[in-house]
Amino acid sequence: MTARSIQKLFDLSGKTALITGGSRGLGLQMAHALGEAGARIMLSSRKAEDLEQAAAELQAAGIDTRWIAADCSKEEDTRRLATETLERMGAVDILVNNAGASWGAPAEDHPVEAWDKVMNLNVRGYFILAQQVARAYMIPKKAGRIINIASIAGLNGNPPEMQTIAYNTSKSAVIGFTHTLAAEWGKYNINVNAICPGFFMTKMAAGLIKSIGEDKMASHAPLGRLGDDEDLKGITLLYASDAGKHITGQWLAIDGGVSVVLGA
Template sequence: MTDLFDLSGRTALVTGSSRGIGLALAEGLAAAGAHVVLHGRDLDRLRREADSLQATGAAVSDVAFDLTDESAVRDGIAELVGRVGAVDVLVNNAGMQLRGPFTEFTGADWDRVIATNLTSAFLVSREVARGMQQRRRGKIVNIGSVQSMLGRPGITPYAASKGGIVMLTRGMCADLGPSGIQVNAIAPGYFATELTSALVDDPEFSAWVERRTPAGRWGRVEDLVGAAVFLASAASDFVNGQVLAVDGGMTAVV
């Protein structure tokens, strides 16, 4: 049974993986046997994390390119494939958040969030999927959010981008499924990371999260690893176009 989850011999690219959820997912995929490729913008931090992961015995590479620039994505994926080989598993994790009243978001704010959270997943997936189609197999995992399904004040561009991730996932399933490629999404709930530290440290907000979540706590990044390994492995070969909420039950209750 464990062979179903074995990623030995697979290369997995995780975008936005120099910290937080992306790094935890990369570590989990490496523990399952994959050669992981870390991606980020801070090259020094990226190299430090790659060295740290390599020290555990994992097979690790790193790559840096601008996910929102079409030509940079094309060149970055080509360079990566030439250096480490074909990408078997892609995890589109890179993202950002801006908070503010709806009427005060600028067009530039909107464009930045959509480009980082949604357009980047399209651009990277398109490049990687071309090789997957030739090999007639591949796994793509898009990282959505509870905001893919639920709205909250102050984060409309983010919610729109994560809602888009769900339909991007389903559209890619329709287009790529016949080529033996599975495309699914993970929708994390509220997770304690560097990027959410201000919210975690806010007693009122933390109390709301704990009351609103049946599990009664914030998510920990390691809570996402099992879902990622499942969707990256042979265990999910007949799972396609689905959104797996890892949210402690938040989206299951009112």
């Protein structure tokens, strides 16, 4: 085989990507990365208004983008999302499981219903959507890329002030899910990998960062800063493209070095 150029290895022309939680924050950043590399994009999140704005932003950048509103904590919505995406796009070559929720409370007082809410979206939703997309498209095609968004919160315990036991547990589960799915679906030429972001100034993290202090949060990272609007682009494209075709079952922390200090 003649080795391809680096430009061709990272080229996603002709590919279709489905990104949950794609209307803002990390999801929208990853949508830009995949779209800029040539992929068609299907965005999903709960709110149609947010999706319209995100799709307009991507389309203004020359990226072919559609959207479907769906709540991936609900099984019927998750199954509908897979079905409608395949009906409208004809393919899902790349699935980015990114939609997520968190809940702050001491473990001894954490509501069980809040635990279930976090687990249903952060773990169960990932499984149902991956299963649906793989059965309908990736397994018959014998090709696919699944990128699961975990977190450095899934690698270690938290400082006492953070109190996010359900979120941390769910993100540990995502890493285990990634390992196991990669081992099972390698025979179908489906690559399954995870990204473990550190602290980014997203809407989900903004309250926590504000309460602790942005400078204090940034001081935990050897690089001395929080993640920005570019920092997930490179790893997302690597996992999604043929440049990463021999990578599966792996996770990578994108955290400025926080996990090195914490000993992950």
